[in-house]
Amino acid sequence: MGKNACGNELAPGVMRRLPCYLNYLKGIPSGSGYISSATVASALGYGDVQVRKDLAQISGRGKPKMGYEIDNLIAALESTLGYTSYKSAVIVGAGKLGMALYGYDGFSEYGLEIVAAFDADEKITRDIIRGTIYPASYFSEYCRKHRIDIGIITVPRSEAQKVCDEMVKCGIRAIWNFSPAILSAPDSVTVRNENMAESIAVLSRSLEEMPAGK
Amino acid sequence: MGKNACGNELAPGVMRRLPCYLNYLKGIPSGSGYISSATVASALGYGDVQVRKDLAQISGRGKPKMGYEIDNLIAALESTLGYTSYKSAVIVGAGKLGMALYGYDGFSEYGLEIVAAFDADEKITRDIIRGTIYPASYFSEYCRKHRIDIGIITVPRSEAQKVCDEMVKCGIRAIWNFSPAILSAPDSVTVRNENMAESIAVLSRSLEEMPAGK
DSSP, X not given: OOBOTTSOBOOHHHHHHHHHHHHHHHTSOTTOOEEOHHHHHHHHTOOHHHHHHHHHHHHOSOBTTTBEEHHHHHHHHHHHTXXXXXXXXXXXXXXXXXXXXXXXXXXXXXXXXXXXXXXXXTXXXXXXXXXXXXXXXXXXXXXHHSOOOEEEEOSOHHHHHHHHHHHHHTTOOEEEEOSSOOOOOOTTSEEEEOOHHHHHHHHHHHHHHSOSOO | OOBOXXXXXXXXXXXXXXXXXXXXXXXXXXXXXEEOHHHHHHHHTOOHHHHHHHHHHHHOSOBTTTBEEHHHHHHHHHHHTTOSSOEEEEEEOOSHHHHHHHHOOGGGGGTEEEEEEEESOXXXXXXXXXXXXXXXXXXXXXXXXXXXXXXXXXXXXXXXXXXXXXXXHTTOOEEEEXXXXXXXXXXXXXXXXXXXXXXXXXXXXXXXXXXSOO
């Protein structure tokens, strides 16, 4: 997975916790000064030793008795997570979910900019929300003309593998899949599934297992 | 976690794999007849023995030499995952992401119906997409009048804990959190975080670790 400032590899478990640290720290009012790893651990329900080790890998040891300067720690986390180097993304599938992601301005906080959207329906090429939606037939030409880092798939299940194949052919090496399809892609391509079905299952089951009442 | 048809507890690992089985099976053209656990295992990259054990817990042993009747297996998975018992949900936060989820019709496939949306901005009470957006001040009264199973949070980080507290107070016991905030809730309430920041980090880092070029 990621590397820290010294170029050392970070374990996947550490990489998974880093966004949680970052979220927590960003929720603290700015100008709050220093924070100890023990405070972070207790707020997130992690082990004290684990947090100390994680943060030491990202940002050194912190100041004795004071801990970490919050703004510095945020900067170190953002850099390690790759949020400070901008990535450009395209969306394929201009349905409601695709359009919502296209119009959502919260991703820039994480260094992601969605630069274009495409749809198989050639008629949907109107200006919408903040940009043009291109016909899918223009996709490969667009990718040749622009550097695209991440492909976002928001087409129905039945179309998703075709879109994935096209993205891979166009040199896209990171795919964010919002469709329920299980995609197959070469090992050199990273596929991240946003599995909303699993989330709904977890929530639904939890309701059925609880005793009725409160 | 979940229980199978005999009321036995299913391990969390099994529960996580079930939506993957279901996705895969739903991608097979209907009327395809039978499928073996070995075929499922190979398609999903799981171990053969693991898939056989998982499916046996959900749907018995299958027919010798033929395997499982696909439609029956889908029905058993949907039932175990809780997709067949409808859950009603409300959204709090009528920004772009909230509205996209409100207007998205793909959740019904998983037994989830979003019945109302609320926003702190009292002026946003127009009919939009498919329903009314109520002012947040009406939230608790709405929850008293309707059975609400799941609360969906799509407000900014700074508002999320307040909304979570309000949901808990109104008797909601399952919360789907799309905000980047880390929520604290009683143990009796299940919180599921849709951590898009983590997804972006994973994709961004993967790009930085790959050798340039193909």
